[in-house]
Amino acid sequence: MVQPLHMLKETPSQTAGPYVHIGLAPSYAGFDIFENNFSNEIVGPDTKGERITLQGRVFDGSGTPIRDVLLESWQANSEGKYNHPEDFQAKEIEDNFRGWGRICSDFDTGVYQLKTIKPGKVPGRNGAVQAPHISLWIVSRGINIGLSTRVYFSDETTANATDPVLNGIELVERRQTLIAKRNEADGEVVYTFDIYLQGDNETVFFDI
């Protein structure tokens, strides 16, 4: 026998199920209960940076859009600083910019949308610089443990080329699954980011 480590073990994950909206976004379930609700619009009037919409659909292995999916986003501000006490960078962060969004897909079309700003570059490990990106966490019925991925931007080719995480993806073609396509129409900037859970063009998911 050896000495015990006396470590606790992480609580096992379970699927969020089809009715995840009741707890995390009650208005999508069809009722109103809390005074303050979390949403997919995470910019305030004081938020600096370029306003963008990130949108797309999440597809299952048969190519069908998932219409009961819930996503959460986490990102830095336009200067590349996270609203968190452990972000050591000597940069300002806007008071009302949490950097986190909760996003539900549309029950009919499966389209999800995040209204945010384009994040700045953030530090990576060992002096590296990470290209601008938004972290996404995806849960739904049929997903046993939340899936983590990242959204990069098609107009950041130079930064993307030296990003340590993108460069860690061995199959070069798979890196494209993490790059959202920029479109501009009527002065609005929309990045399209479709997520493929399984099969052809499967999105890269991370063990973080």
Added chain:
Amino acid sequence: MLPTGPKPGEYYQRDRDMQPPAYTPIYKTSVLRSPKNALLSIDQSLSELTGPMFNHNELGPLDNDMISNYAQDGEPIGQRIIVHGRVLDENGNGVPNTLVEAWQANAGGRYRHKKDVYLAPIDPNFGGCGRCLSDDNGYYFFRTIKPGPYPWRNYVNSWRPAHIHLSVFGPSFSQRLITQMYFEGDPLIDICPIVKTIPDAEAIKRLIAPLDMNNSIPMDTRAYKFDIVLRGRRSTLFENRLEGN
């Protein structure tokens, strides 16, 4: 400037042998919703070591009380219970000030959701969702009605055990967790395909809340205790500088 001592560093690697894998054909919806490629392991950067913070001003005074937070003209029908425990990390430290969200069916197993068409009735005084922030020691509690079992289309005759869905954050996005809490003694637990997505029998036990008579309120409410453990983290050594300076 020299560091003054060890500071918190990376979160421990997730134990994927204990966690449910993505592909679990007994739970049929997972068949088409599971990636076929391996997950790509990445070193944690600031992007993974940080995460959203919440504060008390964002919550209402009844948000953690499902007995009263949707009461229209009376109280909900069913077994009155308290669900309480601590949010801990794998080192055994309490996780303070973290958001815990909960949702569930009513006493008859019916969800207040426009997509739920089970014939058991809605309870007009029960919404079925709550949320709270853990205190300085990681302690949290909800007051609610014990949910009923619920039929679902997996096998022809599949029923979920009574369960409460729980969502927890922790200080970093890498700890984000959604799980389900079950109740001691429920015979449906052993035959549920969703429970059985977890490959480790000991891990399943950690999702079953024991009856806690010591914290029950006589002539009023029984209690169930449910601790939630999030990933712990190491202390950085001097040569392991995330800053890269």
